[in-house]
Amino acid sequence: MSALAQPGPSRRPRSGDAAGSEEAARRRASLQPVPAAVPPLRQLPFVLVLAAVLGAGMVGLLVLNTTLQGQSFELRDKQQQATSLSYIEAGLQAQVDDLAATRSLVARATALGMRPNPAPAFLVLPDGTVVGTPKKADGTAFGSALVKSQAQLDAEKAAADARRRAAEEKKAAEEQKQAEEQQKKNDEKKNDEKKNDDKNDDKNDEKKNETAGR
Numbered sequence: 001m002s003a004l005a006q007p008g009p010s011r012r013p014r015s016g017d018a019a020g021s022e023e024a025a026r027r028r029a030s031l032q033p034v035p036a037a038v039p040p041l042r043q044l045p046f047v048l049v050l051a052a053v054l055g056a057g058m059v060g061l062l063v064l065n066t067t068l069q070g071q072s073f074e075l076r077d078k079q080q081q082a083t084s085l086s087y088i089e090a091g092l093q094a095q096v097d098d099l100a101a102t103r104s105l106v107a108r109a110t111a112l113g114m115r116p117n118p119a120p121a122f123l124v125l126p127d128g129t130v131v132g133t134p135k136k137a138d139g140t141a142f143g144s145a146l147v148k149s150q151a152q153l154d155a156e157k158a159a160a161d162a163r164r165r166a167a168e169e170k171k172a173a174e175e176q177k178q179a180e181e182q183q184k185k186n187d188e189k190k191n192d193e194k195k196n197d198d199k200n201d202d203k204n205d206e207k208k209n210e211t212a213g214r
Helices: 015-030 043-100 102-111 150-213
Strands: 122-124 129-131
Touching: 043 102, 102 150
Parallel strands: none
Antiparallel strands: 122 129
16 A cells, blocks of 8 residues: 655744854855965066165265265365465454554655654634644654654665765775875976986086087
8 A cells, every 4th residue: 555645844944044044145245355366576586676776775875975075075175275264364464453553654654754743733624724833844853753664774774875885985086086196296206306317417418528528
């Protein structure tokens, strides 16, 4: 006898299965594709790039060192030039101070022929009134106040030597003239004595001749 297949009881979805499916759907929605793996760099290009970077750094360091050395040399030259110019400035300032001193002004005024006047006269402007009696400076007053420069002292010494030589030459010329005059007188005296001797000889010869004729 055959039995009729009894339909089995119908399966109803459970609440737990529905929650699991929703969670799985959310998980699938949150998943993203993984990017492709980056292939590793090859060793030779990396070494070449590193060597190029190091070479560029060494060249830059060498250029920087050379530039710094050149600037240090230039700075030293500028410092030496500044020191030399400071010495020149100090020398020029000393010359200015020397020329501005009273003694230097008096020496230059003396060189120009200016002499101190003990009795000066003053001209009142603008009416032109003369105060005081003007007198010509003879150069003898305030002799101690005159400051002569080395050139003036040398010129005075040269003039004194020239006067001394002129006096010696004049004296020598006078002595030579006197000696020539004395020599001339001696020659004239000798000539006179010779003439007298000749006359005496002639007289003696005449007397001898007269005696011989008798």
